[in-house]
Amino acid sequence: xxxxxxxxxxxxxxxxxxxxxxxxxxxxxxxxxxxxxxxxxxxxxxxxxxxxxxxxxxxxxxxxxxxxxxxxxxxxxxxxxxxxxxxxxxxxxxxxxxxxxxxxxxxxxxxxxxxxxxxxxxxxxxxxxxxxxxxxxxxxxxxxxxxxxxxxxxxxxxxxxxxxxxxxxxxxxxxxxxxxxxxxxxxxxxxxxxxxxxxxxxxxxxxxxxxxxxxxxxxxxxxxxxxxxxxxxxxxxxxxxxxxxxxxxxxxxxxxxxxxxxxxxxxxxxxxxxxxxxxxxxxxxxxxxxxxxxxxxxxxxxxxxxxxxxxxxxxxxxxxxxxxxxxxxxxxxxx
Amino acid sequence: xxxxxxxxxxxxxxxxxxxxxxxxxxxxxxxxxxxxxxxxxxxxxxxxxxxxxxxxxxxxxxxxxxxxxxxxxxxxxxxxxxxxxxxxxxxxxxxxxxxxxxxxxxxxxxxxxxxxxxxxxxxxxxxxxxxxxxxxxxxxxxxxxxxxxxxxxxxxxxxxxxxxxxxxxxxxxxxxxxxxxxxxxxxxxxxxxxxxxxxxxxxxxxxxxxxxxxxxxxxxxxxxxxxxxxxxxxxxxxxxxxxxxxxxxxxxxxxxxxxxxxxxxxxxxxxxxxxxxxxxxxxxxxxxxxxxxxxxxxxxxxxxxxxxxxxxxxxxxxxxxxxxxxxxxxxxxxx
DNA sequence: GCTAAGATTGGTAACGGTTCCATTTATGCC
DNA sequence: GGCATAAATGGAACCGTTACCAATCTTAGC
Numbered sequence: 001x002x003x004x005x006x007x008x009x010x011x012x013x014x015x016x017x018x019x020x021x022x023x024x025x026x027x028x029x030x031x032x033x034x035x036x037x038x039x040x041x042x043x044x045x046x047x048x049x050x051x052x053x054x055x056x057x058x059x060x061x062x063x064x065x066x067x068x069x070x071x072x073x074x075x076x077x078x079x080x081x082x083x084x085x086x087x088x089x090x091x092x093x094x095x096x097x098x099x100x101x102x103x104x105x106x107x108x109x110x111x112x113x114x115x116x117x118x119x120x121x122x123x124x125x126x127x128x129x130x131x132x133x134x135x136x137x138x139x140x141x142x143x144x145x146x147x148x149x150x151x152x153x154x155x156x157x158x159x160x161x162x163x164x165x166x167x168x169x170x171x172x173x174x175x176x177x178x179x180x181x182x183x184x185x186x187x188x189x190x191x192x193x194x195x196x197x198x199x200x201x202x203x204x205x206x207x208x209x210x211x212x213x214x215x216x217x218x219x220x221x222x223x224x225x226x227x228x229x230x231x232x233x234x235x236x237x238x239x240x241x242x243x244x245x246x247x248x249x250x251x252x253x254x255x256x257x258x259x260x261x262x263x264x265x266x267x268x269x270x271x272x273x274x275x276x277x278x279x280x281x282x283x284x285x286x287x288x289x290x291x292x293x294x295x296x297x298x299x300x301x302x303x304x305x306x307x308x309x310x311x312x313x314x315x316x317x318x319x320x321x322x323x324x325x326x327x328x329x330x331x332x333x334x335x
Numbered sequence: 336x337x338x339x340x341x342x343x344x345x346x347x348x349x350x351x352x353x354x355x356x357x358x359x360x361x362x363x364x365x366x367x368x369x370x371x372x373x374x375x376x377x378x379x380x381x382x383x384x385x386x387x388x389x390x391x392x393x394x395x396x397x398x399x400x401x402x403x404x405x406x407x408x409x410x411x412x413x414x415x416x417x418x419x420x421x422x423x424x425x426x427x428x429x430x431x432x433x434x435x436x437x438x439x440x441x442x443x444x445x446x447x448x449x450x451x452x453x454x455x456x457x458x459x460x461x462x463x464x465x466x467x468x469x470x471x472x473x474x475x476x477x478x479x480x481x482x483x484x485x486x487x488x489x490x491x492x493x494x495x496x497x498x499x500x501x502x503x504x505x506x507x508x509x510x511x512x513x514x515x516x517x518x519x520x521x522x523x524x525x526x527x528x529x530x531x532x533x534x535x536x537x538x539x540x541x542x543x544x545x546x547x548x549x550x551x552x553x554x555x556x557x558x559x560x561x562x563x564x565x566x567x568x569x570x571x572x573x574x575x576x577x578x579x580x581x582x583x584x585x586x587x588x589x590x591x592x593x594x595x596x597x598x599x600x601x602x603x604x605x606x607x608x609x610x611x612x613x614x615x616x617x618x619x620x621x622x623x624x625x626x627x628x629x630x631x632x633x634x635x636x637x638x639x640x641x642x643x644x645x646x647x648x649x650x651x652x653x654x655x656x657x658x659x660x661x662x663x664x665x666x667x668x669x670x
Numbered sequence: 671g672c673t674a675a676g677a678t679t680g681g682t683a684a685c686g687g688t689t690c691c692a693t694t695t696a697t698g699c700c
Numbered sequence: 701g702g703c704a705t706a707a708a709t710g711g712a713a714c715c716g717t718t719a720c721c722a723a724t725c726t727t728a729g730c
Contacts, residue, residue, distance in 0.1 A: 003686055014710035019688060029708060049453050050394065051686035053385035055715050068414065070614060075410045082431045091452055094429050096417045117426055118384050224618045257618040279405060283559045283592045285620040338716055349680035354718060362677060386716035390685050
């Protein structure tokens with residue numbers, strides 16, 4: 001490995017001078033700088049990150065915890081973070097949940113793993129965290145952002161769309177198409193953002209259809225298999241419905257598979273509305289209408305806010321995340 | 336930040352003694368060790384990775400390059416690598432392709448980014464690499480494994496299933512169900528592993544149906560949207576066929592969407608066979624039969640081989656990756 | 671009680687950068 | 701030309717850890 005001392009020796013200059021050329025700080029005579037640059041080139045010198053990290057106390061790495069990579073929701077987020085970090089010339093260290101479900105224990109273990117590695121900051125994503133956990137983590141690592149979950153006590157570090165509004169929008173959409181007999185598949189009730197969207201959904205229905213209205217609802221775990229099973233349970237219970245709202249697209253895709261197997265045609269017999277508008281929705285059969293949650297913008301904002309905090313940058317952070325409806329083929333007017 | 340000097344001071348021992356307790360190397364009197372451990376506990380001391388990296392020349396980090404995270408193929412791989420690395424107490428630094436297509440330039444740029452970060456080793460995945468590129472990279476970083484691509488010149492560092500055999504299996508399966516009028520959607524012809532599976536597929540058909548047999552085939556880019564478009568082109572060309580083979584599940588899902596929109600029923604009118612057996616296949620409508628490629632085992636073997644090489648470990652590496660058929664609902668007997 | 675071997679211990683040097691300070695060289699001005 | 705100021709330069713010190721060496725302390729054996 002070639003060191004900056006080798007460079008200095010070859011260029012015939014002092015250690016400090018070589019360092020000044022490499023880091024671009026301090027003044028060096030143009031002719032001298034050129035000599036050093038040629039030496040760098042000749043030796044293919046690359047400064048050691050480890051040495052810089054040791055001296056500066058900054059590793060230039062951001063840790064990212066993601067519960068699991070099933071489905072098309074999380075991968076997209078990871079890619080967005082990577083692009084932003086590489087643009088800022090920082091690196092991404094990733095830890096995934098090791099179990100297939102998003103548990104509190106997994107998140108804390110993953111976060112611990114990342115912190116031990118001296119990341120300059122951490123991006124956290126999970127539905128399983130409690131407010132206390134968030135507080136504890138923030139104390140150990142002030143450079144923390146939480147995506148897609150909200151804790152009042154650490155609100156400034158949370159980035160998410162207004163899921164209550166998203167749930168309302170889902171209800172409005174189905175109502176506008178004339179649907180009155182509705183059922184739903186909820187995500188885990190331990191997930192704050194899931195609770196938000198289900199509350200918005202039901203609030204809106206109660207406002208329009210009357211406070212006494214009951215919406216049959218099955219809980220699942222945000223997975224395709226879970227959605228498949230939940231749809232089966234709703235049918236087995238004998239509910240008659242013209243529209244089904246699913247708290248994410250994964251579960252909606254599972255529900256579509258179930259409905260198809262039971263001989264129900266979507267959208268003719270049942271309209272299905274998803275949530276998140278993930279890439280999977282576009283080529284579902286039939287193409288899945290979905291509440292569009294601007295997760296890319298949410299992720300971008302969180303990542304940039306973290307970069308600003310960690311490195312004193314001044315990247316633009318947009319905290320406005322409007323939800324909307326992406327209308328495709330799976331929702332039509334009630335007959 | 337508390338350093339090992341703080342620990343030594345509090346424990347009332349020398350620097351070296353404290354270090355020996357931390358690293359577990361060398362001999363320390365039990366009573367002394369206990370004092371040091373208490374000091375570590377009291378100060379919440381954690382050794383600096385940066386200092387260790389500087390001294391040892393090893394960062395304990397493995398870099399992973401993945402082209403893109405669309406679809407359910409790559410995410411699964413990442414998660415498998417993460418689990419294995421964390422079990423070995425190493426970290427994963429990830430770089431993704433920044434464009435939505437897997438290009439040569441992107442891979443090289445990503446690999447460069449990872450190498451500059453002083454990763455101890457690199458896991459590479461790409462369909463766009465050439466044999467020369469692989470050679471060049473291997474010269475700069477001997478600790479390199481390549482997943483799911485094969486280059487004879489660096490064969491020992493390549494891990495992949497036998498895709499020729501996979502293609503053969505696909506053909507055998509469709510033939511066994513009585514299909515004779517077949518069409519196919521191929522991945523990019525620049526991708527070596529795609530070429531393998533298409534060659535196996537066509538070889539097998541020629542063997543069974545005669546050397547002169549022609550299989551209409553459209554090329555796409557392994558994406559769902561590409562599969563959708565390719566299926567459309569096959570139909571527009573007026574081919575009549577009872578079975579469609581797609582070189583990966585993503586494209587098969589796109590093709591299913593296209594066939595459904597054109598009023599063709601799968602599997603009654605057309606059988607569709609995918610490749611890779613990704614999670615998406617399980618809940619496609621209808622459930623997608625697929626050539627099962629043991630990507631988890633391939634990934635595990637590559638990751639372990641890299642760990643063995645980087646750190647002198649002796650993890651078991653199984654280089655036997657049998658392909659098989661996962662039969663679901665999308666392939667039935669020809670009528 | 672004495673010696674030798676072994677166990678235990680403390681401190682220095684080194685990893686490869688950057689920062690700071692002291693020194694030398696160049697520049698500007700009267 | 702002489703002086704003051706600024707620019708340019710070289711090198712020591714430092715970041716936190718581990719490896720190594722020399723010194724000290726035990727312990728066993730006779």
